[in-house]
Amino acid sequence: MQIHPEELEKLLNRSRIGHEEQAAVYGELEGRMSEVVNAATNPQQPEVARQALKLLDELTQNSDVRAARLWATLGAAGRAALVTAATSTAQPAVAEQALHLLASLADHSDVTGAGLWATLGAAGRAALVTAATSPAQPAVAVQALNFLTNLVGYSDVIDAEMWADLGAAGRAAIVTAATSTAQHAVADKALALLTVMAGIFNAIDTELWATLGAAGRAALVAAATSPAQPEVADKALLLLTALTVRSEVRDEELWTSLGAAGLAALVTAATSTAQPEVAEKALNLLTNLSGNSAVRGEEIWTSLGAAERAALVTAATSTSEPAVAEKALELLTAMAGNSVVIDAQLWATLGAAERAAVVTAATNPAQPAAAEKALILLSTLAASSVGIKVELWHLLQPRLAQLWAVTTQPSAAKQDAAVFLFNQIRGDAQRTSQALNVLNAAIPAISIRRSIDTLRGWGELVSRHEAAQLPLLTGIVQANISAQKMAVFLAAVMSGFNLWQHPLEEREALRDQLLAIPLAEGIDPTLYRQHMQLGFDAACGNTVAVIESKFLPAPEKLQLIEIIYSSREFLSAQVTQEELSKIQFTPHMSREFKLQAIELLLNHGKANSSQFKGILTWLKGEFKTDKHTVFTNPVTFGNISDTEIYALAEQRQQYLALYQNFRPHMTRDFIQAEIAEISQQVSTKEMPEDFGATLIFQLRQFLSTAKIDAGVNDDGRYDSKSESK
Numbered sequence: 001m002q003i004h005p006e007e008l009e010k011l012l013n014r015s016r017i018g019h020e021e022q023a024a025v026y027g028e029l030e031g032r033m034s035e036v037v038n039a040a041t042n043p044q045q046p047e048v049a050r051q052a053l054k055l056l057d058e059l060t061q062n063s064d065v066r067a068a069r070l071w072a073t074l075g076a077a078g079r080a081a082l083v084t085a086a087t088s089t090a091q092p093a094v095a096e097q098a099l100h101l102l103a104s105l106a107d108h109s110d111v112t113g114a115g116l117w118a119t120l121g122a123a124g125r126a127a128l129v130t131a132a133t134s135p136a137q138p139a140v141a142v143q144a145l146n147f148l149t150n151l152v153g154y155s156d157v158i159d160a161e162m163w164a165d166l167g168a169a170g171r172a173a174i175v176t177a178a179t180s181t182a183q184h185a186v187a188d189k190a191l192a193l194l195t196v197m198a199g200i201f202n203a204i205d206t207e208l209w210a211t212l213g214a215a216g217r218a219a220l221v222a223a224a225t226s227p228a229q230p231e232v233a234d235k236a237l238l239l240l241t242a243l244t245v246r247s248e249v250r251d252e253e254l255w256t257s258l259g260a261a262g263l264a265a266l267v268t269a270a271t272s273t274a275q276p277e278v279a280e281k282a283l284n285l286l287t288n289l290s291g292n293s294a295v296r297g298e299e300i301w302t303s304l305g306a307a308e309r310a311a312l313v314t315a316a317t318s319t320s321e322p323a324v325a326e327k328a329l330e331l332l333t334a335m336a337g338n339s340v341v342i343d344a345q346l347w348a349t350l351g352a353a354e355r356a357a358v359v360t361a362a363t364n365p366a367q368p369a370a371a372e373k374a375l376i377l378l379s380t381l382a383a384s385s386v387g388i389k390v391e392l393w394h395l396l397q398p399r400l401a402q403l404w405a406v407t408t409q410p411s412a413a414k415q416d417a418a419v420f421l422f423n424q425i426r427g428d429a430q431r432t433s434q435a436l437n438v439l440n441a442a443i444p445a446i447s448i449r450r451s452i453d454t455l456r457g458w459g460e461l462v463s464r465h466e467a468a469q470l471p472l473l474t475g476i477v478q479a480n481i482s483a484q485k486m487a488v489f490l491a492a493v494m495s496g497f498n499l500w501q502h503p504l505e506e507r508e509a510l511r512d513q514l515l516a517i518p519l520a521e522g523i524d525p526t527l528y529r530q531h532m533q534l535g536f537d538a539a540c541g542n543t544v545a546v547i548e549s550k551f552l553p554a555p556e557k558l559q560l561i562e563i564i565y566s567s568r569e570f571l572s573a574q575v576t577q578e579e580l581s582k583i584q585f586t587p588h589m590s591r592e593f594k595l596q597a598i599e600l601l602l603n604h605g606k607a608n609s610s611q612f613k614g615i616l617t618w619l620k621g622e623f624k625t626d627k628h629t630v631f632t633n634p635v636t637f638g639n640i641s642d643t644e645i646y647a648l649a650e651q652r653q654q655y656l657a658l659y660q661n662f663r664p665h666m667t668r669d670f671i672q673a674e675i676a677e678i679s680q681q682v683s684t685k686e687m688p689e690d691f692g693a694t695l696i697f698q699l700r701q702f703l704s705t706a707k708i709d710a711g712v713n714d715d716g717r718y719d720s721k722s723e724s725k
Helices: 005-015 019-028 033-040 046-060 064-086 092-108 110-132 138-153 156-178 184-197 202-224 230-244 248-270 276-291 294-303 306-316 322-336 340-362 368-384 386-407 413-425 429-442 448-462 466-477 483-495 504-515 525-539 543-547 554-565 573-585 591-604 609-623 642-665 668-683 689-703
Strands: none
Touching: 005 019, 005 033, 005 046, 019 046, 019 064, 033 046, 033 064, 046 064, 046 092, 064 092, 064 110, 092 110, 092 138, 110 138, 110 156, 138 156, 138 184, 156 184, 156 202, 184 202, 184 230, 202 230, 202 248, 230 248, 230 276, 248 276, 248 294, 248 306, 276 294, 276 322, 294 322, 294 340, 306 322, 306 340, 322 340, 322 368, 340 368, 340 386, 368 386, 368 413, 386 413, 386 429, 386 448, 413 429, 413 448, 429 466, 448 466, 448 483, 448 554, 466 483, 466 504, 483 525, 483 554, 504 525, 525 543, 525 554, 543 554, 543 573, 554 591, 573 591, 573 609, 591 609, 591 642, 609 642, 642 689, 668 689
């Protein structure tokens, strides 16, 4: 039984209205989908079959769920019938629509794609290749090529099998289709198929390169540089890059194939503003050719006239086409990295406005990908010439705050920005002070925690270069920042030295050098040297000195404690216990401060469940110093003041926070045991029911991710607190 043609036409028209109507039509056909499938695979009524195929295509195009359900409904017989329709040469219009549907189904799911590949079998694949390479039916060829691309794109196994099935004749036929100038739509899809198959297995790349031959490569280069067919050019550039990116031999052969005329055409494509997608691919190919050979890089640079160099610089500093800008910056870096002569010429080509534009791109936290590429280019240029480095510093100074912001981005640009800034100030105390003055002014907009990470990274960079350590420390001491902030910055940098692992005499020598650094006029030397000593003590892992300090405010104390606890390999299981005892039993410290320090210990240390239970017991004891506790039955409170209510709410939050902070160390067994224990405490009236319910709810939330989601969020907890200026 099959659906009536009139009903089919009405449903097809409705399905074209929009997503909601497609869902409605699919719902109405629930249980009757076999009627549509029967119509779609009936060769006796080709026009009805074409419309039924179109309806199935419309209904599944925008929904993975509906596509999966149709796949299940088809069954083995239905799938085979669709493949038969798709490979029929007698009814090309039906075959075209069937191929489109199959390509869509394959694109929805790798499972469906694998199933279709198996359904095709050797005979079906051969018929599909024949359809894909038949110039007599270009519309069918386009759909067949698209279907093959979707199948291959999901699986390396299918990729290898497809390549083997093609054989020499099939490969040659697809190459012919890909380089055809008569049928652009077919060429576009054939290039897409070859690109998907290339770049995975070197053996396939080698055989495809050989299949192309000199004539095929020349045709591919011509297609890649033809502005009249941008879609084809885009695919041809992708294929050339995929084939050559892993082979110096193919790189060189392509370079030879290009010749002067081909290179000029490629440069024109790379610097065209009319076709940005093509420009991006052309820039990528040029970067590949340049980056693998200093000789080719210099030839590409030499081939660029003044206008082309200017166009390349314009592309590299464009904010309207960030993808093109990234590729242009990569190409400039690849060429500059090959020659100090090119570095100097590029710097001269840039000019004042363009240099400023590259610096702006490098210091734009809103575009981290482009910033990363610009930073790499500027680093390459600065390393080639002291003069360029000096000029760069002048350009950077008004953008230091933005550069600091890039160092805090969770992206690849973060490390590049930190190293670039350090290389600009390395060995120069005055520049270091300037950079830190800007950082100090930018906090708290720039996370102090992330800034500490950057400063520790600087310390690691000079940890084995003693001559570079003193200028860095001097720059911190002489910066226009408070004594408290100076202590934090010093501790962060020196924590990168791993001082606690050094012999005592080496630590003492560095301390003496630090305390001998001249201070700015008007500074209280006693106060500042106290803070310098404290920063040094923190870098050596002396938490007692920090905790017992009488002159350092709580926020900076916590920052120093976190610097100590987050130092690599400092917090072993034994040290975690020792630090816990120090925090809990140091007198004259507020409960809130102790809990914040314990939070840092839990986040960075290796606390075990026994230690955690001990912390809970300690906190319960702390609560007993208050008039009421959260473990007391509320009915016994009587009249209670607002202050006492607030204190109870604070207790509740503090106790719950301990569980939240211990979460990275929780196992499923621990959570389940804790839930059982809390339930028991509630039943024996040792814990109020509502408080127990809150704790159990929180623990059940943790249960699904126990020992899976083991990361600790960097939420900048101490960034928002008031800090000493």
